[in-house]
Amino acid sequence: MESAEEYLFEYNGCYFVKNLTTAEYLDTLNDFKIRDSDVFLVTYPKSGTVWTQNILSLIYHEGHRNGSEEADLLDRVPWLEYKFRDIDYVNRTSPRLFSTHLPYYLMPEGLRNGRTKVIYVARNPKDVFVSYYHFTKINIHIKDAQDFEIAMERFLAGKMPANLWIDHIEGWSAHRDDFNIIFLTYEEMKKDLKSCVLKICNFLGKSLAEKEVDKVVDMASFNKMKEDPRANYETMAPDVLDNNKGHFLRKGTIGDWKNILTVAQSERFDSIFKERLEKLPFKFCWDIKDEL
Numbered sequence: 001m002e003s004a005e006e007y008l009f010e011y012n013g014c015y016f017v018k019n020l021t022t023a024e025y026l027d028t029l030n031d032f033k034i035r036d037s038d039v040f041l042v043t044y045p046k047s048g049t050v051w052t053q054n055i056l057s058l059i060y061h062e063g064h065r066n067g068s069e070e071a072d073l074l075d076r077v078p079w080l081e082y083k084f085r086d087i088d089y090v091n092r093t094s095p096r097l098f099s100t101h102l103p104y105y106l107m108p109e110g111l112r113n114g115r116t117k118v119i120y121v122a123r124n125p126k127d128v129f130v131s132y133y134h135f136t137k138i139n140i141h142i143k144d145a146q147d148f149e150i151a152m153e154r155f156l157a158g159k160m161p162a163n164l165w166i167d168h169i170e171g172w173s174a175h176r177d178d179f180n181i182i183f184l185t186y187e188e189m190k191k192d193l194k195s196c197v198l199k200i201c202n203f204l205g206k207s208l209a210e211k212e213v214d215k216v217v218d219m220a221s222f223n224k225m226k227e228d229p230r231a232n233y234e235t236m237a238p239d240v241l242d243n244n245k246g247h248f249l250r251k252g253t254i255g256d257w258k259n260i261l262t263v264a265q266s267e268r269f270d271s272i273f274k275e276r277l278e279k280l281p282f283k284f285c286w287d288i289k290d291e292l
């Protein structure tokens, strides 16, 4: 097993996965030319990125909704900092949709134009960690600790791609006035997806007919996505994800951490995050049965 440091590299204070991007490429992002019509989906890993990528693709592409187009999410809403596909971002037609795990301070400078839309999706950190722990089993490049306790301590020390969960979300939240941004949580999407789809449409200025919205909601359900090769990430190159070892769309619920973390481990999370969490302007939900 490699240590966290061996599969990660640090660039301007942030960890990235070796083999998947380079410092030279990241250097180019500061000057990456932003268009007003671009849309950026920002998340910390395992917080609902693929889910929201799918929602964006379904909102913007009728051919995705009616099944006439085969493009998958890696083409539709490609990663800014990880170029999994050979896509010409510069000459891509508008509106360009991008996904990223970048902290606010590494985003292209032009994004602070106050017009380009940014959607940030956050998820409670206990479910994020449990999801991430399983993800490390299928991701060939993230050779993280097999030992649960060690993996947890790395997560709580921010030794993972995109660093510490609370730093990421706090950074974006504190700098919200620099961007044209909305914040959503995985938990509110899970509780009431239709309201969240409408909120996203409203933010994007996209007015879909009621039945189109219903189609987006239906096709963004966990079970439909799991079956949809355009949306389940099983089209990711086999040298990145090993689908024989598990699925990207794993459980898709709130509170799975309760099945895995001991009381002491859960309290350890609280001791690291609770105080700072209470200062954030978001309400997290820790169990599928809890009210938001």
Ligand code: A3P
Pocket: 043, 044, 045, 046, 047, 048, 049, 050, 051, 127, 130, 131, 132, 134, 190, 220, 221, 222, 223, 225, 248, 249, 250, 251, 252, 253, 256
């Ligand atoms: P679990 O591992 O808890 O199941 P990301 O895309 O940011 O990497 O996040 C992945 C997590 O989002 C996984 O969580 C995955 O199952 C969940 N997810 C993806 N699509 C979903 C959907 N339609 N509904 C609920 N959860 C979804």
